[in-house]
Amino acid sequence: MTATWTPLYEHYVDENTEIDLHQLCATCTQLKEESHLLRSLFSGDKIRLAASETFSLCTAAELKAGYLNACHLCALLWARAEGYLLDPDTPAVKESHVILELQARNFAIEHTLETQGSALGKFWRKHVPRFIGETGVVIMQIRKTSSQGPPSTGKLRPRRNALYIYRSSNPDLNQKTLRSRSEPISSKHEKGLACIQSWYNRCSRDHAKCTAYSHMVAPTNQLPSRLLDLRGDKVRLECDMRHQPQLQYTTLSHIWGSDPKAYLCLTKACLEDFKKEILPSSLPTKYLEAIRITRALGFQYLWIDSLCIIQDSDDDWANEALNMASVYGRTACNISFVFPTADESNKKHLRDPRLGVPCLLFQPQTNNANKDDAAQSNSLVVQHVPGFISRFWSPNTYKDYWPLLSRAWAIQERLLCPRNLYYGQDRLMWECCEMVEDEFWGPLDNSARSKGRFYAIFAGVENHASGSRSMFESFRGQWRYLIHEYRIAELSFETDRIIAFAGIVGAVQSHTGFVYLAGVWKEFAEFDLLWVVHPPPPESDFYQREIKKELEAKPVPSWSWFKVPPHPPLASEARDTIAFHVYSAMYARSEHTLYKMRVVLVEHPRLASNPASLLHDFSGLSITLKARKIPCTLEWDGSILRLLPQGRYQLSNSYMEPKDGMHYHHDAMYAFPDFPVPVGAFMVLTMLEAWVLKDDKESTYDMANWPESVNSDGSRTLWQYAGLVVVPADQSDIGKECWKRIGVFMFSDFVDGKGIVEVPFDMSEEEDEVVLV
Structure with missing residues (x-):
C-alpha cells in the first residue's frame, strides 16, 4: 500500500518505538460499546443477513489524531478504510465528519441462496432462517462525508477499503495474526533478531531437507577462499581456511548499486590491510546489519562478495564465480538485503504494525488482564481482508517491491543456500526448503518459483513420493521454471549471463551426476531441446538489427537457449523470448512415450583436461544424437x-x-x-x-x-x-x-x-x- 498522506505514523515517532496493539482511543471505545451490531456480535446473538447500521464516529481531524496517537482501530480506519481521503490537512478537503456504515453478511450462505436452480439454494431459501451464523462477518466502511445523504438500504458492496469484523472463534481466521503483545515499528529492532533466531533454530533442528541441502549443493564441503572474521570486537579478513573444515558462516546477498566504486572493496593493494582490520566506519549500513545478524545467530564468520573476492583480479573473480555453489551451498544462513544502499534514506525498514495485523476488540466490561485468553474467547477481530489473512509468496510478484529479486546473481544465491532471510524491508521474511514464513502472518503459501519447489532440481527428483507426475515436484517440470526465472532476471553485464548460471548447474551436476550441455541436460535432452523462440513484436529496425547481431555474436551451440537474447530492459518482465509449450505438451503425455532419441557422444576441446569448463565455456562443444x-x-x-x-x-x-x-x-x-x-x-x-x-x-x-x-x-x-x-x-x-x-x-x-x-x-x-x- 502506497501512502498518500503525511506524516506517516512510523516516521512521526522515534525509530525505537514499540506500539501496543489493540489500544483504542475514547472514540473507538465508544463505537465498540454503542454499536448494536458489534454488541450483538460480542454476545453471540443471532444477527440477520444484511442487518445494517450507521454510526457517526468523529471528525476527520479526530480520526487522524487517533491514528497518530497509537489507536489501532483508528489506524485501520485511516489507512485501510481510506479515512486519509478526508485528511483535514489537505487544502482541497473541507472539514468533514466520519460516518461508518456497518452491515452483517455471510458470503458462503449468500452464494448458496443466490445460486439459481440449485436444489440446496431452494431448500435454504424456503426452510433456513437468514442469519449470518458463527462464520458471519460485519463489514464496516466509511461513507465519505455527512453531506452524502442517508445510507443505502441495499447490501453494502465490499470494497477494497472495507474492514471485516469477525468473532475471534471463527475457524476461518489466521490465529497466527491474533497477538496481544507490543510490536516495534522497525524491522531492525532487537525483537526482530529474536524472531530470526527462532526461525533459524527451528529450521536447523526440525527440517531434514534443509539439513541435507548443503550436502546436495556443495558435496565437496569446500570452504570459501576468504571469510570475514567477526571474533571479538573487530572485523578482519581471514584467508586461510584449511585448518577449520567444519567452520560455519553466513553470507550476504545484496545489490551493488549504480556506482560499485562507492563501496569499500577488496583489492590487491589493500589485501594485507584487510587481514589486520576492516574499520566498521568504512562499511555501509547493510554490511553492518549483516554483521549484527551473524553475531546474533552465534556465528563468527561472514562472506560478502565485495570484501572476499579481489575485485581488480580477473583470475580471482573467475575462480570465485565458479565456486558459488560451495560458497552459498555451505552457508548456515543467507541474508538477502532486498534494497540497494541508495534506498537507505527512505527508511523502508519502518512499518506500522497496526496495519499488518488485526485489531482485537475486547468485550465491554470484561477484565482483560489476560488478553491472550480473551483473544480466543470473547473478542472481535477487525482486519482489512475477509477470512484468512495470508500472503501468497511469489518471488515474481515481489520483484516489484524488492529490487534484489530481479537480479540474476541473486537468484543463484537464493537457490543455492539452504536458508534465506529477507531483510531491510518493512517486515522480516524467512524462506528455506520446507517453509516460507512472514514475521506477522506466519506460514505463507508456496508458488512454483519458491525455494521449496526448486528443491526437486537440486535433489534430481523425477516423481514425488506419491508417484504422480506433478510438474511442480519433478526435475524436468521445475527445470523450465528455473530457466524462465533466470532469463528474465537483470544483469549489469549481459556477458555474465552464462557464468552467473554456472553455480546452479554445477550444484545439480555434482549431486545428481547429470551432464550439463549448454542449457540442457544430457539425461533429459529429448525434452530440454524442445524450447522454442517466442519473439517480441518488431519494435524498430534498430531493435531487429541488435537481435541479429547478438544471435550471431554469442559463441554458443545452435541448440542452446543461451543464443537467444532475453527481452530488452523496457519490455515486460513476465514474458521471455523463449517458451516451453512444446516441452510441456510432450512432458504431459510422456508416460505414453514410444520413442525418444539419445545423446550418445559429447565432445569439447577441454573436456578431458578441465571438465568444469563445460559449465560456462561452450566454444567447440558438440553433441551426437542417435x-x-x-x-x-x-x-x-x-x-x-x-x-x-x-x-x-x-x-x-x-x-x-x-x-x-x-x-x-x-x-x-x-x-x-x-x-x-x-x-x-x-x-x-x-x-x-x-x-x-x-x-x-x-x-x-x-x-x-x-x-x-x-x-x-x-x-x-x-x-x-x-x-x-x-x-x-x-x-x-x-x-x-x-x-x-x-x-x-x-x-x-x-x-x-x-x-x-x-x-x-x-x-x-x-x-x-x-x-x-
Missing part, C-alpha cells in the same frame, strides 16, 4: 512458415485447418514473410507418444502390435511427436558432417477407434547419428 532423421522443406503460406516432411503436408484431424496439425517454430527472430527460407533441412525426431482413450481411461499404444486397419471399438487413438529441424553446418575442421538447429516442430493427431499411428519417419529403419554444433 535419432531418426528425414528430409523436409520450409515454405511460406501467407504469414505462416510451414514445415513439410519429405516435401508433403502432414495433415491432422485435430484442427479446423488440417495443415495446422504440424506446428513449426523458427529460431530466427528476424524471419518474416517473403524472407528466404533455409534449404537442405532435415527433421530430427526426439519423441513420439501415443495412447488409446476408452471410457475416460488412457493406455499406452502397443507399438509391437501395430494394427493394419482401424478397429472401431468405442476408443480413440491419439498421438503426438516433436523434434528439431536442422541444416548442414560449416564445420569442415571437425572432419565429420555436422548440423545446426534452426527450429522445433510438433505434430498431433487422432483417429476414432484403435487405429494406425501415422508418422513420416520409418520406425523400422536404423537410427542416424546427428552431430549438432
Whole structure:
C-alpha cells in the first residue's frame, strides 16, 4: 500500500518505538460499546443477513489524531478504510465528519441462496432462517462525508477499503495474526533478531531437507577462499581456511548499486590491510546489519562478495564465480538485503504494525488482564481482508517491491543456500526448503518459483513420493521454471549471463551426476531441446538489427537457449523470448512415450583436461544424437512458415485447418514473410507418444502390435511427436558432417477407434547419428 498522506505514523515517532496493539482511543471505545451490531456480535446473538447500521464516529481531524496517537482501530480506519481521503490537512478537503456504515453478511450462505436452480439454494431459501451464523462477518466502511445523504438500504458492496469484523472463534481466521503483545515499528529492532533466531533454530533442528541441502549443493564441503572474521570486537579478513573444515558462516546477498566504486572493496593493494582490520566506519549500513545478524545467530564468520573476492583480479573473480555453489551451498544462513544502499534514506525498514495485523476488540466490561485468553474467547477481530489473512509468496510478484529479486546473481544465491532471510524491508521474511514464513502472518503459501519447489532440481527428483507426475515436484517440470526465472532476471553485464548460471548447474551436476550441455541436460535432452523462440513484436529496425547481431555474436551451440537474447530492459518482465509449450505438451503425455532419441557422444576441446569448463565455456562443444532423421522443406503460406516432411503436408484431424496439425517454430527472430527460407533441412525426431482413450481411461499404444486397419471399438487413438529441424553446418575442421538447429516442430493427431499411428519417419529403419554444433 502506497501512502498518500503525511506524516506517516512510523516516521512521526522515534525509530525505537514499540506500539501496543489493540489500544483504542475514547472514540473507538465508544463505537465498540454503542454499536448494536458489534454488541450483538460480542454476545453471540443471532444477527440477520444484511442487518445494517450507521454510526457517526468523529471528525476527520479526530480520526487522524487517533491514528497518530497509537489507536489501532483508528489506524485501520485511516489507512485501510481510506479515512486519509478526508485528511483535514489537505487544502482541497473541507472539514468533514466520519460516518461508518456497518452491515452483517455471510458470503458462503449468500452464494448458496443466490445460486439459481440449485436444489440446496431452494431448500435454504424456503426452510433456513437468514442469519449470518458463527462464520458471519460485519463489514464496516466509511461513507465519505455527512453531506452524502442517508445510507443505502441495499447490501453494502465490499470494497477494497472495507474492514471485516469477525468473532475471534471463527475457524476461518489466521490465529497466527491474533497477538496481544507490543510490536516495534522497525524491522531492525532487537525483537526482530529474536524472531530470526527462532526461525533459524527451528529450521536447523526440525527440517531434514534443509539439513541435507548443503550436502546436495556443495558435496565437496569446500570452504570459501576468504571469510570475514567477526571474533571479538573487530572485523578482519581471514584467508586461510584449511585448518577449520567444519567452520560455519553466513553470507550476504545484496545489490551493488549504480556506482560499485562507492563501496569499500577488496583489492590487491589493500589485501594485507584487510587481514589486520576492516574499520566498521568504512562499511555501509547493510554490511553492518549483516554483521549484527551473524553475531546474533552465534556465528563468527561472514562472506560478502565485495570484501572476499579481489575485485581488480580477473583470475580471482573467475575462480570465485565458479565456486558459488560451495560458497552459498555451505552457508548456515543467507541474508538477502532486498534494497540497494541508495534506498537507505527512505527508511523502508519502518512499518506500522497496526496495519499488518488485526485489531482485537475486547468485550465491554470484561477484565482483560489476560488478553491472550480473551483473544480466543470473547473478542472481535477487525482486519482489512475477509477470512484468512495470508500472503501468497511469489518471488515474481515481489520483484516489484524488492529490487534484489530481479537480479540474476541473486537468484543463484537464493537457490543455492539452504536458508534465506529477507531483510531491510518493512517486515522480516524467512524462506528455506520446507517453509516460507512472514514475521506477522506466519506460514505463507508456496508458488512454483519458491525455494521449496526448486528443491526437486537440486535433489534430481523425477516423481514425488506419491508417484504422480506433478510438474511442480519433478526435475524436468521445475527445470523450465528455473530457466524462465533466470532469463528474465537483470544483469549489469549481459556477458555474465552464462557464468552467473554456472553455480546452479554445477550444484545439480555434482549431486545428481547429470551432464550439463549448454542449457540442457544430457539425461533429459529429448525434452530440454524442445524450447522454442517466442519473439517480441518488431519494435524498430534498430531493435531487429541488435537481435541479429547478438544471435550471431554469442559463441554458443545452435541448440542452446543461451543464443537467444532475453527481452530488452523496457519490455515486460513476465514474458521471455523463449517458451516451453512444446516441452510441456510432450512432458504431459510422456508416460505414453514410444520413442525418444539419445545423446550418445559429447565432445569439447577441454573436456578431458578441465571438465568444469563445460559449465560456462561452450566454444567447440558438440553433441551426437542417435535419432531418426528425414528430409523436409520450409515454405511460406501467407504469414505462416510451414514445415513439410519429405516435401508433403502432414495433415491432422485435430484442427479446423488440417495443415495446422504440424506446428513449426523458427529460431530466427528476424524471419518474416517473403524472407528466404533455409534449404537442405532435415527433421530430427526426439519423441513420439501415443495412447488409446476408452471410457475416460488412457493406455499406452502397443507399438509391437501395430494394427493394419482401424478397429472401431468405442476408443480413440491419439498421438503426438516433436523434434528439431536442422541444416548442414560449416564445420569442415571437425572432419565429420555436422548440423545446426534452426527450429522445433510438433505434430498431433487422432483417429476414432484403435487405429494406425501415422508418422513420416520409418520406425523400422536404423537410427542416424546427428552431430549438432
